[in-house]
Amino acid sequence: MxxxxxxxxxxxxxxxxxxxxxxxxxxxxxxxxxxxxxxxxxxxxxxxxxxxxxxxxPWRIFQLSGYGKPEDENERIKFLLKTGETGFLMEHDRSTADHLYNVDHPDVVARREDVGMTGAPMQSVRDTHLCLDGIPIETTYGHAGGAVVQHGPFALAAYWTVARRRGLDLASLPGTGQSDFFLTYLGCVTKQQVPTQAGLRLNADIIEFCGEHLPKWVPVSxxxxxxxxxxxxxxxxxxxxxxxxxxxxxxxxxxxxxxxxxxxxxxxxxxxxxxxxxxxxxxxxxxxxxxxxxxxxxxxxxxxxxxxxxxxxxxxxxxxxxxxxxxxxxxxxxxxxxxxxxxxxxxxxxxxxxxxxxxxxxxxxxxxxxxxxxxxxxxxxxxxxxxxxxxxxxxxxxxxxxxxxxxxxxxxxxxxxxxxxxxxxxxxxxxxxxxxxxxxxxxxxxxxxxxxxxxxDDVSPFVVDGFPGVNDAYDVALERLRAVRRERHEQGARKALVALEARCRGSANIMPAMMDALDQEVTLGEIGEVYRAVWGDWQTPELV
Amino acid sequence: MTAGQRRILLVKTALDGHWRGLSVVAHALRDAGFHVIMGGMISGAEIVRAAVDEDVDLVGLNVGGHTLVVERVIGELRAARPQLPIFAGGVLPPSACRRLGELGVETYPPGSSLEAIVDAARRLTQVHAEPDAAPP
Structure with a gap:
């Protein structure tokens, strides 16, 4: 034509x-x-x-990557680094991360096969460990994920907790967060999200926390x-x-x-x-x-x-x-x-x-x-x-x-x-x-x-049918969530959650409390419950 | 709403909030005279309820996830309203288009013309004679 x-x-x-x-x-x-x-x-x-x-x-070769289970994402990141990228980006599963839901949230269960399609589900610091296994984060510029605003503090604290447990000095850790308002409130409007004013507060907390503890880190992008x-x-x-x-x-x-x-x-x-x-x-x-x-x-x-x-x-x-x-x-x-x-x-x-x-x-x-x-x-x-x-x-x-x-x-x-x-x-x-x-x-x-x-007109012999991913991301994530709940120090986790909620309700920086919560193996969905209790839901404007 | 206006429910099957494609399609359908109801990110059971409550003539699924999730939604809709036509757009690799085609669902992957989508909506809402089963 x-x-x-x-x-x-x-x-x-x-x-x-x-x-x-x-x-x-x-x-x-x-x-x-x-x-x-x-x-x-x-x-x-x-x-x-x-x-x-x-x-x-030279410009940094920096490709977004993520799918499947945390270990699948880990494998892809290692493949990209071996292929020649000079920084790596972690993509988290949208249905869980963007909404701060664990995989047993009813909204996720209704779409369980979607889990792992766009990134690995990372519900506790254990998952972030698996995703970063064997990757030299002390020398490699990393993007911790947390593209959506309400997810930023959790994703960053998880990454930094892994770094701490490896004995690394946060002051020299290179990398970036995102917590992007354009994605969150304009381009990819989630079903549930903290209101913009709360989002601004979270971002300011991250900026200040990095100013004090992570001078090599880009707090929000x-x-x-x-x-x-x-x-x-x-x-x-x-x-x-x-x-x-x-x-x-x-x-x-x-x-x-x-x-x-x-x-x-x-x-x-x-x-x-x-x-x-x-x-x-x-x-x-x-x-x-x-x-x-x-x-x-x-x-x-x-x-x-x-x-x-x-x-x-x-x-x-x-x-x-x-x-x-x-x-x-x-x-x-x-x-x-x-x-x-x-x-x-x-x-x-x-x-x-x-x-x-x-x-x-x-x-x-x-x-x-x-x-x-x-x-x-x-x-x-x-x-x-x-x-x-x-x-x-x-x-x-x-x-x-x-x-x-x-x-x-x-x-x-x-x-x-x-x-x-x-x-x-x-x-x-x-x-x-x-x-x-x-x-x-x-x-x-x-x-x-x-x-x-x-x-x-097309005579191409190459069939491109998209990347199929894996089919066990949901089941494995559910099993791991149960294991975290079973094995963590429950009193410590509860205490950390209470402290986090108090921070959210006050004006002091939430990030130290978020770091404690991750260290105590508090899960993604529990952080979401705190946010929803404190800030409620953003009133989404009519999009269409 | 005008009397006799055909009613279309548009929903997202995944918890992925990208809305650009859906927005353009909704706009084209409204321009073509349809009454478009935006269902947002709702689950299969909620889609069925909305389709019944709103007495729609057609359901449009915006796909951003796994085909099995879409198949389940289609199954639930068919159980409640066997004759209700369904079409789908969004991230749909050729294999997903084939699978949904086998289930009688027309697919409009990225690059489909708005004209083709509007034509499909007109065609699919024209014949709708057989009585539906009562919702469970």
Whole structure:
């Protein structure tokens, strides 16, 4: 069908910026023109945070991974490390982790075969031990999971408890948490979740706890990716990330327990997506660094250069990976990874070519790593920092995205701030409008997706049916949950839970109590019961 | 709601909260004149109750998990309302599409056109003559 498709008469960028046929110096706004001569490593860092670019710091190959039982996830992580990833990400089972349910919760029992489909169920520190078995976490950068806000403290405390029991010094432990508001309250709205204000408090507790005990750890990571893949366009993704950071940093400042420069530095490890609009998304990453610099200097008076450097993790857009002709996704993954590198990302995960069918198979994971290795070693991409710098087109896009993103920050502020836009559903409505437009463009032929809307003939002999996983994750998890209940020191566990609840009801940091609870083998579902008793449930706005 | 308007219940079978695909489908169905009821993340028994209480003409399952969970939901729905048509979308590898096809459930995996989904909804809600069994 439609092999003669003509390009649309008035092309725009993916986020709707009008595009000229070619760009000249006059297309770069005067206030941005002055900053073109700035070099990578110089403020305001749109050209990159480091003068040497990837010469001294190659980007981290950082793939999301998880399925089955904790030992299955462990095996996959070890496979990825052996294949060449340079950091690892733990994915927890969604049905249990996102909701803080044990596997015997009725909502999980009703869907028991789902357990282990998207990550391993980890209900107590014993499971985290199994998942991390034999992995040198003292030297390997790890993502502890806890992507959903209410799950963050549990996932982090479990990881750190494993580290402690191995005799490691938390002060030198490298890694990151997530506790992402975009995922939790916008992109992947769970059946049950603590209200946004309680979520903000949990995140502030994590930030302060890391400031005191884990200086090498990124406590929370704002993942605007999850806003983007839910529908926010490039400048909305940028603006919403800044609006989210404002909530965290204002809260830290209001609490007055932590130096704002230290907090800003801790919060400066964020996540964006790249999509198939190469130059707009590379420009987005450049604009993000510039905006971060301006936010911290102007709003918070931060002057420490190290704190002003935004570190960016990129995940290639999962929603751009097609179900039809999935091997085409290897090309898409390569292009989106290239975009991340052109934009100067510090770490990168490439979605699996089977993204639209399942969690990645071992081979899809291998391909995601190989794509990155080819870019790192065969293309000379890593030799020169910010190769797009000075391009009239890219500098113009950078300036325009920044301008629109700041006005989006103002729009969010006018709504009462980032949390208010989640509570009211305002941000969901913005995302929804873009979702619908994107599909309408596909229907009308304005947007071509190869192998889906056009060029659908396929002679591929490769059958891709998604990754089947294992079928015993639920049964094993249930048996292990019973074993924990049977074998733990019950009085100690009860005491730790009571102490945790008292912390939740008060204002002191909950993290020391969470660490005690994990050490006493308190389970995921019990933490959830405490939260639900203390904070109740978020009033989800109407999504659809 | 307009008299004679066909009623569709959309639900998520898994406890996975991604809602983008469901949102676009719901919007297209509403645009096409259907009355869409969003059931959210409810279990098989709750889906049956909603389908009966709301007297729907069609159930749409948004799949984000294991096929066995979907099969169980289909079984429960069929026991209560044998003639009620069901269609499914979401994360559905080819083998899952085949399995659900064998059970008489049409599948619309990622990349399906909204036009095809709306057409299916029209077709599936047209013939609905035989009386249903009483709910258990």
């Amino acid at each position: 439609a092999h003669d498709r003509q390009p649309p008469p008035n092309p725009t960028s993916q986020s709707g910026l009008p595009l000229r046929a070619a760009y000249g110096i006059e297309d770069v706004p005067a206030d941005h023109r002055a900053s073109i001569g700035i070099l990578p490593g110089e403020a305001p860092f749109h050209r990159g945070c480091f003068a040497q670019g990837y010469r001294t710091k 704002i993942a605007a990716y999850n806003g983007g893949d839910t529908g926010l366009n490039a400048y909305e993704e940028l603006g919403a990330l800044v609006a989210n950071a404002i909530e965290y940093l204002d809260e830290i400042r209001r609490r007055g327990r932590m130096d704002i420069t230290a907090a800003a530095s801790r919060c400066g490890g964020v996540n964006f997506r790249t999509t198939m609009d190469i130059f707009e998304d590379a420009a987005k990453l450049r604009a993000a660094r510039k905006m971060w610099h301006r936010l911290l200097t102007e709003r918070y008076g931060v002057s420490d250069e190290r704190a002003l450097r935004l570190r960016i993790h990129v995940v290639t857009s999962g929603s751009k990976m097609t179900y039809q002709q999935p091997l085409n996704n290897i090309v898409r993954g390569t292009l989106m990874a290239l975009t991340a590198v052109l934009g100067g990302a510090q770490s990168l995960g490439v979605s699996g070519y089977d993204e639209a069918l399942s969690v990645p198979s071992e081979h899809a994971h291998q391909m995601s790593v190989r794509i990155q290795q080819i870019l790192q070693h065969e293309t000379n991409l890593a030799a020169v920092a910010d190769p797009l710098g000075g391009s009239y087109y890219v500098e113009s896009l950078t300036a325009e995205l920044e301008r629109r993103a700041w006005s989006f920050v103002d729009e969010v502020a006018a709504q009462g701030g980032f949390l208010a836009t989640l509570d009211s559903g305002w941000l969901h409505a913005r995302a929804r409008a873009n979702q619908i437009k994107e599909f309408a463009d596909e229907q009308s032929g304005r947007r071509v997706v190869v192998g889906v809307t056009d060029f659908t």
